[in-house]
Amino acid sequence: MTQNHGFDTLQIHAGARPDPATGARQVPIYQTTAYVFRDADHAAALFNLQEVGYIYSRLTNPTVAALQERVAALEGGAGAVCCSSGHAAQIMALFPLMGPGRNIVASTRAYGGTITQFSQTIRRFGWSCSFVDFDDLDAVEAAIDENTRAIFCESIANPGGYITDLDAIAAIAQRAGLPLIVDNTSATPYLCRPIEHGATLVVHSLTKYMTGNGTVTGGCVVDSGSFDWSTSDKFPSLSAPEPAYHGLKFHETFGALAFTFHSIAVGLRDLGMTMNPQGAHYTLMGIETLSLRMRQHVANAKRVAGWLETHPAVAKVTYAGLPSSPYADRVARICPKGAGALFTVTLKGGYDACLRFVDGLKIFSHVANLGDTRSLVIHSASTTHRQLSEAQQIAAGAAPDVVRISIGIEDAEDLIADLDQALNRA
Structure with a gap:
């Protein structure tokens, strides 16, 4: 080849x-x-x-x-x-x-x-x-x-x-x-x-x-x-x-x-x-199905991130695929097929709300991984970025009030419903 x-x-x-x-x-x-x-x-x-x-x-x-x-x-x-x-x-x-x-x-x-x-x-x-x-x-x-x-x-x-x-x-x-x-x-x-x-x-x-x-x-x-x-x-x-x-x-x-x-x-x-x-x-x-999966990952991420941006419990969504992102102009030049399926959400309820949100999800798996066909979630400040100072966490985009979301290839409506019930509970 x-x-x-x-x-x-x-x-x-x-x-x-x-x-x-x-x-x-x-x-x-x-x-x-x-x-x-x-x-x-x-x-x-x-x-x-x-x-x-x-x-x-x-x-x-x-x-x-x-x-x-x-x-x-x-x-x-x-x-x-x-x-x-x-x-x-x-x-x-x-x-x-x-x-x-x-x-x-x-x-x-x-x-x-x-x-x-x-x-x-x-x-x-x-x-x-x-x-x-x-x-x-x-x-x-x-x-x-x-x-x-x-x-x-x-x-x-x-x-x-x-x-x-x-x-x-x-x-x-x-x-x-x-x-x-x-x-x-x-x-x-x-x-x-x-x-x-x-x-x-x-x-x-x-x-x-x-x-x-x-x-x-x-x-x-x-x-x-x-x-x-x-x-x-x-x-x-x-x-x-x-x-x-x-x-x-x-x-x-x-x-x-x-x-x-x-x-x-x-x-x-x-x-x-x-x-x-x-x-x-x-x-x-x-890898044989990489392009098929990535297209679905991106489509789902755009849909879910757009919905999250309107939720009253959410203060901020960092997804570059949103028109509101300060990095939206880089998508067409650096990632022309989409901004990926990884982003964070900042919750108005802070650290404790993040923990309740993660524990309340049912379809999303709480794991220290990303990029799976399954949708995944983690509170980085208490796990993957726990060894960093708060200043380092904030600089890395993993502040205490932030949750990382990796969107999978499930039905987007099911993911939104799961996020909605967990956010309301948090």
């Missing part, structure tokens, strides 16, 4: 070929740890990165490889590497770029777990992060210094459904000679293709919309293949000789696939954040 095919064709066929041994049409689950080498020379060539093939399933697996090819095709990337979760994908994206004393600049509007990972956990590696309001372009530019190695944001931010002006942020990254990493989990490549807006790397929690059925945890990093890793000395992991491979230079050797090969040959080899083949199989099946 080529990227010239339409999205609906790619989501079914990219990476999937009839199994040469059996003719099986669906991608088989290659549930194996290791692979037999043809001979000693073949084994040596694989370990020297002189030949592409399968060695050990911590590194490469045919089922996972099919998924990698499919996600890369949908995003318009040169290559991709899958891993165990969305959080793992973020570390995998940063790993070849960073070093002790280096930093990243990230949007304040991000998933609470990401804020914790970037503000706390990565410090153990000697990395740091500056959080900036990405609507303040001057502040983004000012936060970059000689030790900055990446800029990070979400296309549609979790939890508030805020849409990032990717074109403007990409222009800043380009002027600074830095890669732009975009988390495209909430949008999926059906609604937004960040590489077309200047992103260098795209990360996904495949756990969410890409799989779509709440059965898998998985992550993916898609490489645009467009960044010149050798234009400066900032990225020695990709441009300088690699001691573990007899001085091989990844960018010089692999060109547009340098980041992808490094993430497999070094990242998965040493970090071991591997995706299992059964999980990859479930995600491949989920």
